[in-house]
Amino acid sequence: MGNGLENEIDARTRDALGHIATAGGKLLRVEREPVPGPGGEQRSLHLRLSFDTGAIQLRAEAGGVSTSTAEAEAVLANADEDEPWWAVLGSPLTKVAPQEGGGCLMQFRADDASPKLFVLAADGEALVVRVVI
DSSP states (O other): SSOOOEEEHHHHHHHHHHHHHHOOOOOOEHHHHEEEOOOGGGEEEEEEETTTTEEEEEEEEETEEEOOOOOOOOEEEEEEEETTTTGGGOOEEEEEEETTTSSSSEEEEEEOOOOOEEEEEETTEEEEEEEEO
16 A cells, blocks of 8 residues: 555454453553664564553564564563653553554544554564554
8 A cells, every 4th residue: 555564463463452452451561672764763573562451562574463472582672761652651552453554553542531543563574653643
């Protein structure tokens, strides 16, 4: 679709994020393995999102985003204060849905509580997170 983003979020990853959203899991910590991106864009080889209901580690692979099991291999840096994560720490993940044109739409906070929407997608071998609102 011209944006470079891969369309697929594998079923295991979609289900895991969906369970966290259903449980109203609050985001407690964000860690990532950074990789340089064009124009200073924050890109990650691995991204670990820790919620009060559990953690999920993600990676980009051919065709999209999947759950990573390479936890022990990746050296992850604290990204709690990075854009866009600082704005949603302590907030619940409330919705997860496929995003037309690529990736997965993630909503933090309820519709009536100043929601923040991000698109999580694969761009080549890296994960990108883009703010929608």
